[in-house]
Amino acid sequence: MASLSTPKNAFLAGRWTSEDSAKLYGITDWGKGYVGVNAHGNLTVMPSKDPAKQVDLFEVIEGLKERGVHTPVLLRFNDVLSHRLREIRKAFDDSMTEQQYTGGYSCVYPIKVNQQRHICEQMAKECVELGFGLEAGSKPELLAVLGLSATAGGPGVNGMPIICNGFKDSEFIETVILATKLGRNIIPVVEKFSELELIVRHAKAYGVRPKIGIRVKLSSKGAGRWESSAGVRSKFGLFVSEVLAAVEYLKKHEMLDCLNLMHCHVGSQLFDIRVLKNAVNELTHIYCELARMGAGLSMLDIGGGMGVDYDGSQSAWHSSINYSVQEYAADVVYRIKSVCDNAKVKHPMIITESGRAMVAYSSVLVMDVLGTSRFESDPQLEKIKGDMEAEGKAGGDVPQPVLDLLDTYQNMTDRNIVEAYHDATQARDEAMSLFSLGYMTLPMRSAAERLFWAIGHKLLERSAKRGELPDEFESLPELLSDIYFCNFSLFQSMPDSWAIDQLFPICPIHRLGEEPTRRGILCDITCDSDGKIDHFVDKRIDKKTLELHEVRDLPGVGKGVEPYYLGVFLLGAYQEILGDLHNLLGDTHAVHISVDEAGRWHIDEVIEGDTVEEVLQYVQYDIADMKRAMRLDIEAACRQGRLTLAEGKSLAKFYDDGLEGYTYLEE
Numbered sequence: 133m134a135s136l137s138t139p140k141n142a143f144l145a146g147r148w149t150s151e152d153s154a155k156l157y158g159i160t161d162w163g164k165g166y167v168g169v170n171a172h173g174n175l176t177v178m179p180s181k182d183p184a185k186q187v188d189l190f191e192v193i194e195g196l197k198e199r200g201v202h203t204p205v206l207l208r209f210n211d212v213l214s215h216r217l218r219e220i221r222k223a224f225d226d227s228m229t230e231q232q233y234t235g236g237y238s239c240v241y242p243i244k245v246n247q248q249r250h251i252c253e254q255m256a257k258e259c260v261e262l263g264f265g266l267e268a269g270s271k272p273e274l275l276a277v278l279g280l281s282a283t284a285g286g287p288g289v290n291g292m293p294i295i296c297n298g299f300k301d302s303e304f305i306e307t308v309i310l311a312t313k314l315g316r317n318i319i320p321v322v323e324k325f326s327e328l329e330l331i332v333r334h335a336k337a338y339g340v341r342p343k344i345g346i347r348v349k350l351s352s353k354g355a356g357r358w359e360s361s362a363g364v365r366s367k368f369g370l371f372v373s374e375v376l377a378a379v380e381y382l383k384k385h386e387m388l389d390c391l392n393l394m395h396c397h398v399g400s401q402l403f404d405i406r407v408l409k410n411a412v413n414e415l416t417h418i419y420c421e422l423a424r425m426g427a428g429l430s431m432l433d434i435g436g437g438m439g440v441d442y443d444g445s446q447s448a449w450h451s452s453i454n455y456s457v458q459e460y461a462a463d464v465v466y467r468i469k470s471v472c473d474n475a476k477v478k479h480p481m482i483i484t485e486s487g488r489a490m491v492a493y494s495s496v497l498v499m500d501v502l503g504t505s506r507f508e509s510d511p512q513l514e515k516i517k518g519d520m521e522a523e524g525k526a527g528g529d530v531p532q533p534v535l536d537l538l539d540t541y542q543n544m545t546d547r548n549i550v551e552a553y554h555d556a557t558q559a560r561d562e563a564m565s566l567f568s569l570g571y572m573t574l575p576m577r578s579a580a581e582r583l584f585w586a587i588g589h590k591l592l593e594r595s596a597k598r599g600e601l602p603d604e605f606e607s608l609p610e611l612l613s614d615i616y617f618c619n620f621s622l623f624q625s626m627p628d629s630w631a632i633d634q635l636f637p638i639c640p641i642h643r644l645g646e647e648p649t650r651r652g653i654l655c656d657i658t659c660d661s662d663g664k665i666d667h668f669v670d671k672r673i674d675k676k677t678l679e680l681h682e683v684r685d686l687p688g689v690g691k692g693v694e695p696y697y698l699g700v701f702l703l704g705a706y707q708e709i710l711g712d713l714h715n716l717l718g719d720t721h722a723v724h725i726s727v728d729e730a731g732r733w734h735i736d737e738v739i740e741g742d743t744v745e746e747v748l749q750y751v752q753y754d755i756a757d758m759k760r761a762m763r764l765d766i767e768a769a770c771r772q773g774r775l776t777l778a779e780g781k782s783l784a785k786f787y788d789d790g791l792e793g794y795t796y797l798e799e
């Protein structure tokens with residue numbers, strides 16, 4: 133029997149409270165102190181984990197609406213980012229003090245994780261304060277990072293470490309060498325032997341003593357989704373034999389003192405800390421051997437991979453991790469220290485490139501629900517009976533499967549529940565084949581479907597009362613769950629949900645003092661059937677539907693539904709840049725929110741999302757041409773009397789306004 137996790141029965145256990153919602157959605161598990169629920173039943177963000185400084189997300193969304201900024205909107209919390217960086221700094225500082233580690237620590241931010249200027253500019257500023265640095269993995273990223281490090285601390289004066297990974301051509305390396313001359317603390321990491329030759333050549337030509345790093349292909353396996361980032365078959369790095377050849381090569385050119393850094397990267401979102409421990413152990417041994425051979429080593433860069441507990445389960449599961457930042461730091465410091473102490477090698481400066489862990493927490497997407505679709509639990513018996521009578525009057529017989537379904541529905545008891553469902557399934561299948569053969573009318577088919585869904589609902593209700601669901605009905609809750617249509621594109625805003633089944637926590641941002649009485653899956657507004665979310669975070673189970681509140685239609689045709697907003701959390705890492713323009717749905721608005729000393733929130737910046745014009749231009753449309761062509765068509769239609777002048781004017785206006793407008797739906 134599968135246990136049925138149903139919302140608590142409000143009647144038995146007293147009124148539903150915000151705390152019940154917090155528990156149901158696992159907010160403290162994945163929120164890690166950054167997310168909470170307030171007395172109004174609204175979701176809050178506490179950027180510094182200080183309950184006295186809360187941002188009420190519903191209030192923010194209402195405030196933005198008044199300013200004409202419509203959902204979907206990405207909320208960025210600079211203070212969360214700031215807090216998170218300090219948390220990482222402190223974890224390493226504490227571990228180093230405790231273990232008497234003398235080499236120091238720096239975290240460099242690989243900008244590929246989120247290259248948005250606003251984020252990187254803040255990051256560069258914080259890096260100067262915290263002794264952190266930046267990492268570039270391609271030519272455009274290198275140019276961005278060189279620019280960012282200039283504005284961060286005055287031209288070339290701050291000494292912030294800049295690590296260059298990824299494949300490099302001659303021009304890339306020449307730029308790096310000249311940037312060294314400019315005064316940047318820049319370290320190209322050799323991924324291929326030929327890059328080393330280029331570094332030596334350009335360094336000599338410009339008379340520069342560069343800092344050089346080497347990435348090693350470790351024998352320790354990587355793990356998780358990106359396990360091929362490491363190991364001897366990895367795309368990057370030198371084999372140990374090539375590392376030795378590099379040492380000889382540098383010695384020959386009297387540059388062995390320039391070999392300053394050893395690097396590895398074992399994968400992203402490392403869910404099991406043991407994988408990292410093995411790799412760090414191996415890399416440190418190599419480091420010590422090379423140091424003894426006379427390399428001028430002073431830095432050990434263990435790459436990225438510090439994971440994020442997306443589902444709050446703290447387990448070695450794909451969307452989770454089985455360690456905290458503190459444990460990560462303590463393990464890394466301990467491993468490196470013990471290997472170095474044994475080899476009597478000076479403790480290196482430890483560098484991590486923990487991109488995901490730095491930025492994931494700082495952004496939240498809020499989207500509105502556009503409407504729902506559901507299988508009703510009430511089959512509308514009166515209507516069915518009316519339809520049956522009409523069927524008789526028209527000279528036809530009521531098909532047997534419909535009579536059977538009606539009978540089953542009316543005679544269901546706690547005792548015959550399993551049997552009833554089997555009968556119903558059989559009758560439904562018969563009804564569908566009669567219909568396909570042309571022996572059943574549309575009203576009768578509709579009656580059969582409604583009865584079948586109603587029987588399913590009854591069965592679920594009865595099982596819920598007993599607290600267990602017979603195994604054969606395990607898929608029933610999903611089958612009968614509602615569909616909530618949400619105003620967003622999965623491909624633009626959370627592409628990893630589609631690409632690698634990454635889970636992100638999702639929770640209503642208001643009405644949390646109210647029991648959610650529905651269960652549903654979420655669909656986006658792309659016309660791609662993959663644009664849906666049907667897996668949700670949970671500490672224990674593989675959860676396929678989310679508890680949601682009833683949303684009611686607003687009175688009046690086409691007026692939509694009463695506002696209902698869902699927040700998607702931990703979107704700061706990778707999602708923005710991996711997002712694409714599926715169906716030409718563009719970037720969402722992004723809004724920077726901060727909290728002042730008094731605990732009031734402020735809007736620091738509104739970055740408008742793409743307009744329709746912008747996404748069309750991206751795919752090479754000529755907007756002026758299109759407008760002209762539409763004008764001509766409208767003009768002709770008016771002339772021929774197919775449109776009135778007023779209609780023509782309206783259509784032209786809709787067209788022009790639409791081009792300048794948001795790519796998402798606005799009321």
Ligand SMILES: *Cc1c(COP(=O)(O)O)cnc(C)c1O
Nearest residue numbers: 397400401436437485486487488
């Ligand atoms: C992608 C990447 C990172 C960042 O990894 P996270 O999992 O985000 O910490 C760090 N270093 C290198 C070389 C990378 O390619």
